[in-house]
Amino acid sequence: MSQSQPTLQIEDLKTHFLTKAGDVKAVDGISFNVNKGEVLGLVGESGCGKSVTGFSIMGLIDHPGKIVGGRIIFNGTDLVxxxxxxxxxxxxxxxxxxxxxxxxxxxPVLRIDTQMIEAIQAHENVSRKVARLRARDALGQVGIPSPDERLRAYPHQFSGGMRQRVAIAIALLNKPDLIIADEPTTALDVTIQAQILYEAQKLCRDTGTAMIWITHDLTVVAGLADRICVMYAGRIVEKGGIDEVLDDPFHPYTYGLIGSVPSRNKRGSPLYQIPGMTPSLLKLGSGCAFRERCSRADEACKNMPQATKPKPGREVRCFHPHLETS
Amino acid sequence: MIAFLIRRLTQSGLVLLVMSLLVFIGVFAIGNPVDILINPDADQEEIERAIKALGLDKPMWEQYWIFLVNALQGDLGRSFVFNIPALQLIWQRMPATLELAGFAMFLSIFLGIPLGMIAGLKPDSWVGRTIMSGSILGFSLPTFWVGLMMILLFAVYLGWLPASGRGETVDVFGVPVSFLTLNGLSHILLPAINLALFKLSLTIRLARAGTREAMLMDYVKFARAKGLSNARVIMVHVFKNIMIPVVTVLGLELGNVIAFSVVTETIFSWPGMGKLIIDSINVLDRPVIVAYLLMTVSMFIVINLVVDIIYSMLDPRVRLGDMKS
Structure with missing residues (x-):
């Protein structure tokens, strides 16, 4: 395996839910790469297909969902x-x-050690004792005090932040090449969130693990991710380095998202909102899904815009990107 | 745990006291046993002697008091009919009922949970649908009718299984049991299936609902994301979670099965407590009725206690010390 090959390469992935009401195109032709040791932020509103992307990679899509097209190449193997x-x-x-x-x-009814040891024993033929030691070390690694005792505890004896640490420890147990984190800090306090973000970042740097961080919170990815993909209605509308995209968004949707983050220098003025709602994935027309909510939309937007590369390392799917501001 | 047990036992004592009072008043309302027990040709003097001997001449509150004092010494009175202690009479009949109930519970648990889990895992398959339709039948057909039909089919037409009695019994620790001999097993099969049918349907529904719910939970998805095999996810992660409602409901139902196997026992002439209580009500054998009902209440109390203890073992979030009652 060459050094330059990305850990994960997704090409034109399409995951649809074949419901009685029609096909729900939860993920409709997305492509991105994640390199070794890199954190990729996957950002979008609820229902835009971010989580389905994660589950598609894991091969854990619930019925009636199905991967209907595309490739998920992980370390050279197509997972589809x-x-x-x-x-x-x-x-x-x-x-x-x-x-x-x-x-x-x-x-809730299984002890932490049971849940950790089974994760090790599912993949390796090791004794319970060895697995237990590894589980203990993993708990210590994510900053859980007195891990030996805590192994014997049940989930309800942990706080939310501690439980997420346990979940992260379980994810780390087998030293994976890729971690998909599906909004892992959304349910946590801001202080705990900061700790977990710090640890996740450190982990990727130290071990070369690639990570996809799925979130709706731009401020979370801002300090964490190397690159960002902005998803809207099952498609990636903008892609690029984190700083470039946040400083200089091209797509009107990204522009709106960044504008709606409260910040100190916008104090006193009403917060910007993107008008309208996420469209129903059942009733997507053929054109740009964002055109109903977009101030720049015109006749051209009734067709689906192709991804263009206005700058090296940047990609946007829009007929009227915010290029003039740059 | 100790505090919980003490609290629970105190409450149980109160429940028994209230229950005994209610039962006592209740049996007085049914009728006067003297009318049934004493030969109508007997003269007045003889009748009065008999009433005195049975202690029925005293006012009700005094009879209750005597009963209560005796009960505390473990004496629940003598049967008017058999003239032996009521408790002894019930003890004699109890093994038969317990065996029948235990066998029925065994059937409903060991068939119901797997069937329910299959139905829950594949709700839209024909297997799942067949299991669920079957459980609707089990719920809605009256027990006595199913019992009669089973006798008609298996005992009369096909002649495969006997229709009544316990068959050959073997003594285990001095208690006669049927299911250890082939002949006894053939006798217990029909009544046990008959008695199990309702519980079986209930177990299937509980297990199915629990499985369907658990399969949608994040922890199941997370378990699969850890790379666990399907077998382990279902047998450990799902199974342990669905056992919580199943144990709770079945524990309570066990009491019901024991106490109210009356219909099945009557149809299949199974010589258990259920048949005894029906016979006793017919002849107004007050001490037996009272003793039987108190036994039943005690049994419910014990079963509830055991269920709570098992429940706390299954669900680590429940600690007995925190339970209020």
Whole structure:
């Protein structure tokens, strides 16, 4: 494997939910790469397909969802259409997932050690004792005090922040190449959030683990991610280095998102809102999904804009990007 | 834990006291046993002697007081009919009922939970639908009718299984049981299935609902994201969670099965407590009725206690010390 090959390469991925009411195109042709040791921020409103992207990579899409097209190339292997037994070997070992709500991700009736040891033993033929030691070390690594005792505890004996640390520790157990973090700090206090962000970043730098950080919160990715993908209605509308995109957004949607983040120098003036609501994924027309809410939309937007590269390393899917501001 | 037990036992004592009072008043309302027990040709003197001997000449509150004092010494009175202690009479019949109830519970748990889980995992498949339709039948068909039909089919037409009695029994620790002999097993099968049918349907529904709910939970998705095999996710993560409601409901139902196996026992002439209580009500054998009802209440109390203890073992979030009652 060459050094330059990205850990994960997604090409034109399409995940649709084939419901009775019609096809819900939750993810409709997205492409991005994540390199070794890199944090990619995947940003968008609720229902834009960010989580479905994560579950698609894991091969854990609930019925009636289905990957209907595209490729997910992970370390050189295409995960789309991979047999379930092969996929199971990758899950938790090569790719780990951290969920949004730490209150819900740990099984309430099983002790922490059970839930950690099984994660190790699912992939490696090691004794309980060895697995237990590794579980203890992983808890220590994410900053849980007296990990030996805590292993014997049940999830309800932990606070929310501690539970998320446990979930992260479980994700780290098998030293995965890629971690998909699906809004892992949304349910946490700001102070705990900061600690977890710091630890996640440190982890990627130290171990070379690639990470996809899914969030709706631009301020979270601002300090964490190296690159950012902005999703809207199942498509990536803008892609680029984190600082460039945040300082100089091209797509009107990204522009609106950044404008609606409260900040000190906007104090006193009413906060900007993107007008309208996320469109129903069932009723998407053929054109740009954002055109109903966009101040720049015109006749041209009734067609789907193709991704263009106005600058090196930047990509935008819009007929009228905010290029003049730069 | 100790504090919980003490509190629970105190409450149980109160429940028993109130219950005994209600039962006592209740049996007085049913009728006067003298009318049934004493030969109508007997002369007045003889009748009065009999009333005195049975202690029925005293006012009700005094009878209750005597009963209560005796009960505290473990004596629940003598059967008017058999002239042996009521408790002994019930003890004699209890193993048969317990065996029948236990066998029925065994069937409903070991068939119901797997069937319910299958139905919950594949709710839209024909297997799942068949299981659920079957459970609706189990719920809605009256027990006595199913019992009669089973006798008609398996005992009369096909002649495969006997229709009544306990068959051959073997003594285990001095208690006669049927299910250890082939003949006894053939006798217990029909009544046990009959008695189990309702519980089986209930278990299937509980297990199915629990499974469907658990499968949607994040912890199941997380378990799968850890790379666990489907078998482990279902047998450990889902199973342990659905056991919480199943144990709670089945624990309470166990009391019901024991206490109210009356219908099944009557239909299949199973010589258990259920048949005894029906016979006793028919002849107004007050001490037996009272003793039976108090036994039933005690049984419910014990079962509830055991359920709470098992529940606390299954669900780590429940600690007995924190429970109020």
């Amino acid at each position: 259409g991979l047999a379930e037994t092969e996929m199971r070997k990758i899950r938790g070992r090569k790719i780990a997932l951290i969920f949004q709500d730490p209150m819900m991700t740990l099984n």
